[in-house]
Amino acid sequence: MEKRVVFRSAWLPYALVAPQIAITIVFFFWPAAQAVWYSFQLQDAFGLKTQFVGLQNFAHLFRDGNYLASFQVTAVFSVLVAFSGLAISLLLATMADRVLRGALAYKTLLIWPYAVAPAIAGVLWAFLFAPSIGIVTYMLRGFGVDWNWIINDNQALALVVIASVWKQISYNFLFFLAGLQSIPKSLIEAAAIDGAGPTRRFWTVVFPLLSPTTFFLLVVNIVYAFFDTFGVIDATTQGGPAQATQILVYKVYHDGVKAADLGGSSAQSVILMFIVIVLTVAQFRFIERRVQY
Amino acid sequence: MKLNRLAATFAAATLCASHAHAQTEIQWWHSMGGALGEALNGLANQFNESQKEYKVVTTFKGTYPESMTAAIAAFRAGNAPHILQVFEVGTATMMAAKGAIVPVAKVMADAKEPFDPKAYLPTVTGYYSDVKGNMLSFPFNSSTVMFYINHDAFKKAGLEPKAPKTWKEVQAAADKLKAAGQQCVYTTSWPSWMHIENFSAWHNVPIGTKQNGMGGFDTQFSINSPLHVRHISMLAEMAKKGQFTYAGRTNQGDAKFSSGECAMFSGSAGAQAGIKKAAKFDWSINFIPYHDDVKGAPQNSIIGGASLWVMGGKKPADYRGVAKFMAFLSKPEVQMDWHTKTGYVPITQASYDLTRKSGFYDKNPGADMPVRQLTNKAPTANSKGLRFGNFVQGRTVIEEELEAAFAGKKDAKSALDDAVKRGNEILRQFEAANK
Numbered sequence: 001m002e003k004r005v006v007f008r009s010a011w012l013p014y015a016l017v018a019p020q021i022a023i024t025i026v027f028f029f030w031p032a033a034q035a036v037w038y039s040f041q042l043q044d045a046f047g048l049k050t051q052f053v054g055l056q057n058f059a060h061l062f063r064d065g066n067y068l069a070s071f072q073v074t075a076v077f078s079v080l081v082a083f084s085g086l087a088i089s090l091l092l093a094t095m096a097d098r099v100l101r102g103a104l105a106y107k108t109l110l111i112w113p114y115a116v117a118p119a120i121a122g123v124l125w126a127f128l129f130a131p132s133i134g135i136v137t138y139m140l141r142g143f144g145v146d147w148n149w150i151i152n153d154n155q156a157l158a159l160v161v162i163a164s165v166w167k168q169i170s171y172n173f174l175f176f177l178a179g180l181q182s183i184p185k186s187l188i189e190a191a192a193i194d195g196a197g198p199t200r201r202f203w204t205v206v207f208p209l210l211s212p213t214t215f216f217l218l219v220v221n222i223v224y225a226f227f228d229t230f231g232v233i234d235a236t237t238q239g240g241p242a243q244a245t246q247i248l249v250y251k252v253y254h255d256g257v258k259a260a261d262l263g264g265s266s267a268q269s270v271i272l273m274f275i276v277i278v279l280t281v282a283q284f285r286f287i288e289r290r291v292q293y
Numbered sequence: 294m295k296l297n298r299l300a301a302t303f304a305a306a307t308l309c310a311s312h313a314h315a316q317t318e319i320q321w322w323h324s325m326g327g328a329l330g331e332a333l334n335g336l337a338n339q340f341n342e343s344q345k346e347y348k349v350v351t352t353f354k355g356t357y358p359e360s361m362t363a364a365i366a367a368f369r370a371g372n373a374p375h376i377l378q379v380f381e382v383g384t385a386t387m388m389a390a391k392g393a394i395v396p397v398a399k400v401m402a403d404a405k406e407p408f409d410p411k412a413y414l415p416t417v418t419g420y421y422s423d424v425k426g427n428m429l430s431f432p433f434n435s436s437t438v439m440f441y442i443n444h445d446a447f448k449k450a451g452l453e454p455k456a457p458k459t460w461k462e463v464q465a466a467a468d469k470l471k472a473a474g475q476q477c478v479y480t481t482s483w484p485s486w487m488h489i490e491n492f493s494a495w496h497n498v499p500i501g502t503k504q505n506g507m508g509g510f511d512t513q514f515s516i517n518s519p520l521h522v523r524h525i526s527m528l529a530e531m532a533k534k535g536q537f538t539y540a541g542r543t544n545q546g547d548a549k550f551s552s553g554e555c556a557m558f559s560g561s562a563g564a565q566a567g568i569k570k571a572a573k574f575d576w577s578i579n580f581i582p583y584h585d586d587v588k589g590a591p592q593n594s595i596i597g598g599a600s601l602w603v604m605g606g607k608k609p610a611d612y613r614g615v616a617k618f619m620a621f622l623s624k625p626e627v628q629m630d631w632h633t634k635t636g637y638v639p640i641t642q643a644s645y646d647l648t649r650k651s652g653f654y655d656k657n658p659g660a661d662m663p664v665r666q667l668t669n670k671a672p673t674a675n676s677k678g679l680r681f682g683n684f685v686q687g688r689t690v691i692e693e694e695l696e697a698a699f700a701g702k703k704d705a706k707s708a709l710d711d712a713v714k715r716g717n718e719i720l721r722q723f724e725a726a727n728k
Contacts, residue, residue: 042722042725044389046368046392048390048391240541240692240693241696241697242694254689259689
């Protein structure tokens with residue numbers, strides 16, 4: 001049975017949620033409504049002349065092959081970031097879960113990168129991989145790899161994926177570790193007595209029991225890849241070379257802030273908003289059903 | 294009693310404040326960091342000390358695009374600065390914003406301050422004037438793109454330490470340098486500015502129709518001409534052979550040259566100061582190369598850098614102060630001070646002459662190369678400058694397509710065709726927004 005608190009007063013519950021609602025309205029609904037409004041307009045940089053152009057901004061976007069290419073980049077980037085981020089942190093969490101001595105030190109070290117701001121993470125990795133002076137570049141050159149992400153698109157994508165994943169591993173690790181520790185030891189022992197090896201125990205017992213955590217992290221990581229990686233990209237590739245790392249949110253920023261095209265940029269953010277709504281609904285409706293709680 | 298004293302203090306404070314306000318403040322937003330910022334503050338201090346009525350207050354607002362964005366936001370909120378430093382690619386956007394800016398010619402005329410557009414180098418005047426010849430912004434820091442070579446690397450490769458004059462000579466030198474084991478042979482900063490914009494002017498071919506956009510908003514890019522295609526495919530070929538290392542869209546090439554990594558380099562004349570400081574080798578600054586079979590080449594190069602725009606909606610007294618300050622900035626000795634301290638080009642004939650007479654160029658050989666390249670010939674419709682709406686976006690498009698060509702993803706022809714197609718869409722958008 002679920003426990004429910006019943007309020008006697010008619011207005012108290014509303015008063016209690018009011019601050020939260022107010023914040024949501026001011027910081028989400030209002031700007032979102034403005035974005036929708038601007039997306040139907042054509043404006044010069046200074047806002048001196050405004051025309052209502054209907055859906056022209058959207059039509060313009062979908063005629064632009066590079067905008068469509070940006071979708072593809074975003075999809076590849078998000079899948080890479082979410083998948084490798086989850087896989088690596090799950091591996092680390094499983095390892096850390098087994099450690100008996102010095103566990104706290106390991107865990108602390110693994111959680112540390114989360115305190116680093118995305119832009120700093122980007123700069124850090126950009127330095128390591130810098131085409132002229134980077135230490136990793138130097139080592140790669142020793143192996144005969146010509147490393148220059150300034151012009152090589154795959155290398156540029158690899159760089160931003162590495163930086164973004166590194167930044168997010170701590171967060172995933174923390175949740176996976178908590179998830180692992182909440183799995184009753186008796187289940188694993190029972191499986192062991194039945195003769196299941198470590199690998200089999202992991203895939204048939206631990207992994208299914210972890211699925212709520214995994215699902216939650218999947219949602220969080222995809223949202224992270226869509227939006228929070230902005231700092232990483234701005235500090236390293238700035239969308240280049242030739243748009244190889246231009247994810248949707250970076251293009252919104254470039255067109256709106258740098259190029260002062262408010263209408264086009266707003267239209268893009270409206271589309272982005274729509275994608276996120278669809279993604280979230282899809283995740284909760286279809287994937288969650290298959291998650292065992 | 295206590296209350297009285299408090300009131301008296303308040304009154305005194307108000308009096309003091311109003312006294313301070315008797316001096317009109319002129320807000321100047323700029324993008325000059327480091328040593329350049331110090332030189333700029335020096336100019337403002339000099340002006341502030343020269344008179345009592347006005348006080349120029351400088352504020353560093355980040356990079357060029359950042360300060361422009363900040364000013365646009367400030368204008369929308371109703372508190373724009375009086376003077377804003379805008380980089381050359383923002384010129385068309387500022388010009389189109391009729392209600393947001395006041396033409397400099399008008400500011401000067403209203404305040405009856407002397408102002409002669411003809412005093413400036415023709416390439417400078419052309420860049421910042423409307424079709425009727427009215428100067429819309431005040432030229433401030435101008436540079437142009439130059440060609441630098443590393444003499445030590447040349448000697449090591451058995452070459453005479455003399456800069457190649459043509460692209461054919463560049464390629465010949467590149468072969469030798471590569472064979473001698475030079476890791477990075479040639480690199481460039483500002484790829485679009487060097488290899489599209491200045492390349493076109495230097496060979497007297499248009500970047501766009503309507504006199505490179507100066508004749509109206511209904512302009513179109515024409516950077517996919519056979520000459521452009523030939524030049525970009527030459528660079529792509531050099532990149533493939535490992536003779537051209539792409540460094541990025543802004544000034545990342547500067548460090549590759551000054552560290553000795555690259556033997557040849559094209560970059561802003563303003564890069565000299567940094568190279569002087571960092572380079573542990575013998576180097577020289579030269580004219581940019583040209584294709585010698587093109588008729589009329591070399592023509593003259595075009596400027597980059599920034600100009601000062603006067604924002605609208607201020608009090609008449611403020612504008613008098615702005616005019617006074619700009620009259621101060623126009624003085625040949627002030628210009629010479631700025632030129633010699635920063636490495637930017639002397640933009641008036643008088644300041645150029647004054648600097649030459651002072652013996653500065655004898656002591657600093659090569660320091661007058663940029664201005665000589667800018668005035669190599671009388672500018673034509675193709676080499677006066679350019680004015681494309683939303684060129685911040687337009688330049689990004691060009692650079693993206695160049696990157697595709699240099700990476701071998703596209704051939705030069707289709708990369709430039711795509712640049713024209715995408716660039717024209719941006720121009721049409723700008724035209725529609727500024728009808």
